[in-house]
Amino acid sequence: MRIRFWGVRGSTPTPQVENLRYGGNTPCVEVRIHDHIYIFDCGTGFRNLGKSLLTEYGERPIYAHVFLSHFHWDHIQGIPFFQPLYENRDNHFFFHSSSHTRGLQRTIEEQMADPYFPVDMTEMVAHRNFYDIEEERADFDDCRVQSLLLNHPQGCLGFRMETDNAVFVYATDNEPGHSVFDHNVRKLAEGADVLVYDAQYLPEEYAARKRGWGHSHWREAVAIARESGVKELVLFHHDPDRDDLCLDRLVEAARELHPQTQAAREGAIIEI
Ligand SMILES: [Zn+2]
Numbered sequence: 617m618r619i620r621f622w623g624v625r626g627s628t629p630t631p632q633v634e635n636l637r638y639g640g641n642t643p644c645v646e647v648r649i650h651d652h653i654y655i656f657d658c659g660t661g662f663r664n665l666g667k668s669l670l671t672e673y674g675e676r677p678i679y680a681h682v683f684l685s686h687f688h689w690d691h692i693q694g695i696p697f698f699q700p701l702y703e704n705r706d707n708h709f710f711f712h713s714s715s716h717t718r719g720l721q722r723t724i725e726e727q728m729a730d731p732y733f734p735v736d737m738t739e740m741v742a743h744r745n746f747y748d749i750e751e752e753r754a755d756f757d758d759c760r761v762q763s764l765l766l767n768h769p770q771g772c773l774g775f776r777m778e779t780d781n782a783v784f785v786y787a788t789d790n791e792p793g794h795s796v797f798d799h800n801v802r803k804l805a806e807g808a809d810v811l812v813y814d815a816q817y818l819p820e821e822y823a824a825r826k827r828g829w830g831h832s833h834w835r836e837a838v839a840i841a842r843e844s845g846v847k848e849l850v851l852f853h854h855d856p857d858r859d860d861l862c863l864d865r866l867v868e869a870a871r872e873l874h875p876q877t878q879a880a881r882e883g884a885i886i887e888i
């Protein structure tokens with residue numbers, strides 16, 4: 617299993633020089649298992665993934681499963697700029713998420729509706745399939761994916777991907793302090809090789825003025841990793857105001873409690 621980070625920033629892109637070492641694109645994480653492609657979230661990093669896939673595949677068709685945690689802008693904003701959706705009639709994309717209000721397909725298509733975008737989704741020639749999912753466990757070619765709800769305004773799904781010898785967990789946009797969701801996140805993370813987890817706020821910032829915004833901090837991330845026996849903790853969904861030096865300091869502090877910790881960085885690859 618190979619995990620590659622295309623977007624690691626929370627809330628809004630931050631193309632500022634002081635943020636560029638970790639990266640300014642919003643969430644998108646690619647997982648390859650053999651030659652199968654799985655994608656978690658379609659923030660602005662999704663655009664660069666699209667360009668890379670076109671270079672790699674050329675005329676060959678691309679098949680990918682795309683898991684969306686939820687529909688806040690930072691997790692879907694790359695979709696209209698993902699070239700493989702426009703390029704090849706033989707490309708197939710399978711979207712999986714939960715949208716209680718309008719259904720998954722409509723929720724995604726309305727992102728490009730008049731007057732928000734110059735063209736609508738009918739310009740996309742690739743096959744698009746939409747699967748409305750809830751908390752469930754589904755089998756794919758070479759892995760199983762468990763989804764559970766997290767604590768976030770308008771809802772959010774966390775995902776646990778398992779193969780016979782690796783466990784990857786993508787759990788972002790989650791606020792601690794609710795018994796059901798605190799349990800869900802630990803259930804997802806149980807024994808994971810890699811846990812990607814929301815660490816948007818500083819612990820003191822969260823306590824002072826960010827309760828109810830739906831995000832977490834590195835101390836909670838470390839607590840989950842330790843309680844759940846996680847091997848590698850990856851702090852994710854960096855706040856737009858968290859510059860590279862601040863992220864360095866935060867990783868250093870987290871490593872004192874959980875040595876196998878890193879902050880997600882655009883372009884970084886983890887092999888399990
Ligand atoms: Zn977010």
Ligand SMILES: [Zn+2]
Pocket residue numbers: 686688768789830
């Ligand atoms: Zn969100």
